[in-house]
Amino acid sequence: MEWISNSRILIVGLGLIGGSYAKALKRLGYHITAIEKRQSAIDYALENHIINDGYTTVDPEIVGSADAVIFGLYPKVFKDWIAQYQDYLKPGAMLTDVTGVKSCIVYDIQKMLRDDVEFIASHPMAGREVYGVENANDRIFRDANFIIVPTDKNTPEGIRWVGGLARIIGFSRISVLSPEEHDEMIGYLSQLTHCIAVSLMTCSDNEHLVEYTGDSFRDLTRIANINDLMWSELFMLNRDSLLKYMDIFLGEFAALRDMIRDGRVEELREKMRLSTKRRAYFNK
Amino acid sequence: MEWISNSRILIVGLGLIGGSYAKALKRLGYHITAIEKRQSAIDYALENHIINDGYTTVDPEIVGSADAVIFGLYPKVFKDWIAQYQDYLKPGAMLTDVTGVKSCIVYDIQKMLRDDVEFIASHPMAGREVYGVENANDRIFRDANFIIVPTDKNTPEGIRWVGGLARIIGFSRISVLSPEEHDEMIGYLSQLTHCIAVSLMTCSDNEHLVEYTGDSFRDLTRIANINDLMWSELFMLNRDSLLKYMDIFLGEFAALRDMIRDGRVEELREKMRLSTKRRAYFNK
Numbered sequence: 001m002e003w004i005s006n007s008r009i010l011i012v013g014l015g016l017i018g019g020s021y022a023k024a025l026k027r028l029g030y031h032i033t034a035i036e037k038r039q040s041a042i043d044y045a046l047e048n049h050i051i052n053d054g055y056t057t058v059d060p061e062i063v064g065s066a067d068a069v070i071f072g073l074y075p076k077v078f079k080d081w082i083a084q085y086q087d088y089l090k091p092g093a094m095l096t097d098v099t100g101v102k103s104c105i106v107y108d109i110q111k112m113l114r115d116d117v118e119f120i121a122s123h124p125m126a127g128r129e130v131y132g133v134e135n136a137n138d139r140i141f142r143d144a145n146f147i148i149v150p151t152d153k154n155t156p157e158g159i160r161w162v163g164g165l166a167r168i169i170g171f172s173r174i175s176v177l178s179p180e181e182h183d184e185m186i187g188y189l190s191q192l193t194h195c196i197a198v199s200l201m202t203c204s205d206n207e208h209l210v211e212y213t214g215d216s217f218r219d220l221t222r223i224a225n226i227n228d229l230m231w232s233e234l235f236m237l238n239r240d241s242l243l244k245y246m247d248i249f250l251g252e253f254a255a256l257r258d259m260i261r262d263g264r265v266e267e268l269r270e271k272m273r274l275s276t277k278r279r280a281y282f283n284k
Numbered sequence: 285m286e287w288i289s290n291s292r293i294l295i296v297g298l299g300l301i302g303g304s305y306a307k308a309l310k311r312l313g314y315h316i317t318a319i320e321k322r323q324s325a326i327d328y329a330l331e332n333h334i335i336n337d338g339y340t341t342v343d344p345e346i347v348g349s350a351d352a353v354i355f356g357l358y359p360k361v362f363k364d365w366i367a368q369y370q371d372y373l374k375p376g377a378m379l380t381d382v383t384g385v386k387s388c389i390v391y392d393i394q395k396m397l398r399d400d401v402e403f404i405a406s407h408p409m410a411g412r413e414v415y416g417v418e419n420a421n422d423r424i425f426r427d428a429n430f431i432i433v434p435t436d437k438n439t440p441e442g443i444r445w446v447g448g449l450a451r452i453i454g455f456s457r458i459s460v461l462s463p464e465e466h467d468e469m470i471g472y473l474s475q476l477t478h479c480i481a482v483s484l485m486t487c488s489d490n491e492h493l494v495e496y497t498g499d500s501f502r503d504l505t506r507i508a509n510i511n512d513l514m515w516s517e518l519f520m521l522n523r524d525s526l527l528k529y530m531d532i533f534l535g536e537f538a539a540l541r542d543m544i545r546d547g548r549v550e551e552l553r554e555k556m557r558l559s560t561k562r563r564a565y566f567n568k
Contacts, residue, residue, distance in 0.1 A: 125496065125497065125498035126498065127498055127499075127500070128499075144498070144499075145495060145496055145497060145498065147496055173495055175495045175496060177496070185493070185496050186496075188487065188488060188493075189493060189496060189497045189498070189500075189501040190498060190500060190501065192484070192487075193484070193500045193501050193504050194500065195537065195540055195541075195544075196480055196484060196504065196537065197500075197504065197559070198540065198555060198556055198559040199533060199536040199537040199540055200476070200477070200480060200533060200536075201558075201559040201562050201563050202536050202555060202558055202559050202562065203472065203476075203529060203532045203533050203536055204472055204532075204562075205562070207565055209469070209472075209473060209565070209566070210565050210566050211429060211457055211459045212409065212429055212431055212459060212461070212469050212470075212473060213409060213429060213473045213566070214409035214410065214411055214428070214429065214473070214474060215411075215412075215428075216411070216473075216474060216477045216478065216481075216506075216507045217473040217474065217477050217566075218566055219503045219504070219506060219507075220477050220480065220481065220503070220504050220507075221559075221563050221566065222500075222503060222563075223500045223503075223504075224559040224560065224562070224563040225559075225560050225563045225564070226556045226559060226560055227556075228552075228553040228554075228556035228557050228560070229553065231556060232549050232552045232553045232556065235544050235552065236544070236547060236549060239544060239545070239547075242544060243541065243544060243545055245487060246537070246540075246541045246544070247541070248487045248488075249483060249484060249487050249537075250534070250537065250538065250541070252483040252484075252486050252487055253479065253480065253483040253530070253533075253534065253537075254534065256479055256482065256483055256530075257479075257527065257530045257531070257534070260479075260519055260520070260523060260526060260527060260530070261523070261527055263520060263523075265516050265520060268512075268516045268519065269512040269513070269516050270512075271482060271486060272482055272510045272511075272512035272515060272516065273512050274485075274486055275481070275482040275485040275486050275505075275508040275509075275510060276508065276509050276510055276512070278485050278486065278489070278508070279485050279505050279506075279508040279509045280509070281491055281493070281494050282493075282494050282497070282501075282502055282505065
């Protein structure tokens with residue numbers, strides 16, 4: 001087994017992803033401490049042996065004993081946490097996160113951060129439409145993508161460390177993108193996708209649709225079950241990339257509508273063949 | 285086990301759904317004959333014991349020996365078949381179909397059909413993004429919806445017969461809609477959904493996206509792998525309902541875009557809460 005040198009890991013924010021990291025890492029033998037404001041989440045994680053110990057407040061000794069810290073917080077809360085508590089961090093500690101947007105936080109955090117610790121941003125593409133440590137499941141990382149998002153401030157050691165973390169947890173593919181590339185890509189693949197699911201779901205208030213539907217509508221609206229607090233924050237923090245892709249999609253969709261309206265069947269079929277061809281890249 | 289009285293069943297058109305019906309019904313002990321123009325499909329079905337016998341041409345004796353006929357044809361081909369071959373049908377035969385649009389075919393077929401046979405339309409909501417009898421799988425009917433689409437010309441016996449067919453095959457929920465209700469519903473749940481998937485897929489020609497994506501984009505574009513011949517025909521035959529829902533969706537999506545552009549976070553969150561509430565109806 002590959003190994004990362006830091007043996008005491010602190011997870012700050014024990015949601016779905018933080019909790020799933022905890023589960024995976026504890027299974028591998030690491031000592032896992034959690035800081036999470038929700039006592040019931042700590043209780044659940046202790047009862048289910050997902051963590052070794054957990055706290056609802058930020059104690060200097062607890063933070064100071066961690067070799068590595070994984071932040072599973074909302075973007076703004078994450079920045080505030082660093083501003084307020086970074087003095088507690090152990091010299092040499094490695095930090096990473098699971099945040100869905102990068103440009104708006106990575107530079108700010110690296111700028112304010114002490115010189116003797118390193119924050120290397122990363123994004124595990126393993127989200128689910130369920131939330132909380134109560135749904136934690138370390139199988140979500142299998143077959144999932146992991147994106148390392150370094151800047152000029154990161155060291156080769158930092159990049160290797162977070163790549164090692166991803167490998168031991170079981171991610172199947174690890175890529176490196178700049179914060180800007182990451183946010184552009186996420187605007188399309190994740191945020192636009194959620195906007196579409198929400199809009200599709202709100203088209204009708206018919207409560208009986210479940211009696212008639214097939215799997216395609218169910219699949220397209222699975223993520224219409226959405227955490228409004230988290231996603232609205234992510235959308236606003238990546239507004240430019242998201243709006244760019246929303247407008248591209250609007251153009252594609254309106255063009256398709258016009259083809260149908262005008263009975264331009266050959267163009268319609270050409271578009272379908274293009275989508276079929278592009279979808280083929282995604283067949284696993 | 286419930287039973288339908290017709291023991292010799294003819295399936296015309298051995299695609300994914302026709303083939304899956306054949307598989308399910310043969311397993312239940314019915315004698316299954318197929319007519320399908322593609323010899324390789326007949327060969328596959330015979331080799332895999334999906335049918336008892338199969339033919340690539342329409343023989344009067346073969347058609348005349350069937351107590352029930354299930355049509356797995358594209359809409360226009362289906363109408364042509366009835367016009368050309370209905371004289372071969374056995375008196376008293378029961379007919380149904382699997383067609384994805386109804387108003388444009390059901391009335392025409394019932395109008396031209398002989399008085400001594402009955403066509404009761406139905407729609408098994410069990411399609412997949414794969415095609416052909418080679419993908420036939422009778423498990424696709426489990427947990428699936430089945431819609432009976434009767435008109436004034438249908439008898440209570442006809443409606444009971446097709447409901448019985450759906451039950452023995454294993455559909456989990458059977459509903460009744462008029463042709464107009466069916467087409468309106470399908471314009472939203474199925475056709476709009478496919479238009480969205482195609483448009484989302486054609487937004488970018490980046491071949492590397494698979495390295496970064498999570499499950500949500502994969503789920504929303506699964507059906508972007510689309511049979512362009514079949515779906516363009518279905519779209520054109522249900523153009524009014526589809527265009528109606530495309531415009532409703534465009535309105536919802538554009539409203540969401542404007543909320544994001546203007547930073548109207550409370551409205552955005554309200555919309556997400558609405559979509560979450562409505563999606564809850566679909567949790568199985």
